[in-house]
Amino acid sequence: MAVPILKQGDILIASIQAELSDRELADLRDDLAQRVGRLRARGVVIDVTELDVLDSFATRTIRGIAYTAQLRGAKTVVVGIKPEVAFAMVQLGLALDGIATALDLEEGLELLRVGGDRVGSRD
C-alpha cells in the first residue's frame, strides 16, 4: 500500500507522501472507493502536502476519487496544495470544481466536522 490511509471517526485520511506513479494513484482511487463503502465513511481527506506537482492525470484521479466517494455518500476535501502547485494548476487550466479544498489537514477535518460547505463557497 503506497499511500497510508488512516481512519479518524467516520473520516478517511489519505496522506500522499511522495510522487506517485499513475498506477499507484489508480490503486489509491480504488482502495478509497472500497473503504468508503465498507466503513461507511462520510468524509475523505486527500492530503497532497508533499506533492510538488499536480498534473492533469493526478487532478483527474482526484476528481475520480471525489466522484466515487460522493456516490457512496462521502464528501472529499483536498488539503495541502502548495502555492507553486496551485499556481501551476491554474496555468494548466486545472481546477477542482465541486471538490472542497482546505489549507491543511487540520482545516480539512474542521471543514468536514462543521458539515457544511467551505466558508463562502459557492459550489
Next chain:
Amino acid sequence: MLAPEISVPIERESDIVAARQKGRELCADMGFPSTDRTLVATAISEVARNIVSYAGRGELVLSGIEDSGRRGVLVIARDQGPGIADPELALRDGYSTGKSLGMGLPGARRLMDEFELRSLLGAGTTVTMKKWLR
C-alpha cells in the same frame, strides 16, 4: 559552464516521475526560483505523459541553455509515435470550455516561455519548450 544535456527515456509511466525530478534538479542548478521549477516540472509531466499515452515510448532531453546573456532550460520531448493529425487543433485552448483534446499541450504551452510543436502523421512528434530566468 553549462552541464551536459540529460536524456531521459520514456517507456513507462514511472519514467514520467523520473523526468519531472530531473527537470526539477536542472532548474535548481540553473538557479530558477521555486515557482518556476514547479511550472517546468508540471510541463514536463504533461508532455512525458503524452508520449506514454499516445506513442508508447520516446525520450525527453533536458539541457541548460544560454542566449544573449540570459540563461534558461530547454526541454525536448520526442517520439516516433503515430503523430498528431492536426497540431493546430491539439494546441487549441479548450481550457475555458473544458473541452480540450486532453493532451495537455495547450496547458504545457502556457507554463513555458517558448513552445514549439512539430508533428507529422505517422512520423512522430517533437515538442520543444524553453523557460528563461527572469
Next chain:
Amino acid sequence: MADLASQVQLQALMADMGLTEQNVQRRRQIVALGADDLKRITAIKDLVVSGVSEYTNAFFEHLAGLEEARPLLSNRPVLERARKLKSEHLVAMMQGDYGTAYVLQRADLGLLYSKAGLDLRVFLGAFHHLLRTIGLAVVSHFRDAPAEGFQHFMSLKKVAFFDIGVIVDVIVFEKQRTIGQQQDAIRELSTPVLQIRDRLLLLPIIGIIDTQRARLITESLLHSIRNNRAKVVVMDITGVATIDSRVANHLIQTVTAARLMGASVIVTGLSADVAQSLVALGIDLTKLNTVGDLQGGIEEAEQLLGYRVIRRGDPDGAAQPARG
C-alpha cells in the same frame, strides 16, 4: 590590475552583456577595422605612447572643467584608478590587438564610470578632447604629408569609436539594470497583501494588470494565504485601470488558485457596467463571489468567518443599522 572580486564582476558583466568573441569581432566589423588600419596605427604607435601622460591629463583636465564630472573627480581613489586605467588604455590602443581582453579592459573602465555616476555626455566630451589632442600631434608629425596624416588619424579613430561603443554600452547596460531593479521594487510594493483580521486578507489591486503583474499578485497572495492561514480574501479591484477580458481572466485565475488553497475570495469594486460588458464578452463570472463595495465585502468576509462587529455604546449589542 583589478582584484579578484572585481575580476569576477567584470567577467559576469561581459557574460550578461553578451560580449563574446563573436560579438567583439562583429564590433570590429562595424567600425570597419581592417589590416590597413592596423598598419597605420602601428606606424604612429610610438608617437602616441610617448605622449601618454600628456593625453591622459588632457582627458581629466577637460573633466575638471565640468560640473557634472564632480562625482568622479571628488572621489580620490576612484579618480586615481580611472587615471591609471586611462593610461593603460591609451597604450593598449596602439598595440593592434583588439580582442576580448582589450574589450574587457574597456568594460572595466566603463563599469568604473558607471559606478561613479559619470554622465555620458561628459565622457564623450572629454574623450573628444583627448582625441583632438592626439590628432594635433599626428597632424604635426605628418606636416609634410597632411593627407597621409589624416588617414593615419582616421584609422586611430576607428579604434576610438570601437572603444566608445564598448564604454557607452556598459554605462547604458548598468543604467538599465538599475532601472530594472527599481521597477521590481515598485512592483513588489504595489502588490501588498494585508492581514486585516485573523484568517482574513485584504488585497487591494491598483493600476494596470499585465500578465507579469498578475502573476506577481497571484504568487504573493498564495504565499500570504499559506503564511497567514487565511480562509477569506477580499480582493478589491476598484483601482484597476482597465478591466478587459484578459484582465478578467487573470483575476479569475487568481481566485481559482486561492480556492485551491482553501481560501474563498470576495471580489469587491466590480461595477455593474464592467460586469455586464465582461459577461457580454463571454466571461463566466458566476465563479466569482462579488460584492459591490469594499466595505460591504469586508463585512461579508467577517460574517463568513464568524465575526460580529458591535459598536461600543450599543447597550444591547444590537446589530448595526443596515447600510444603504
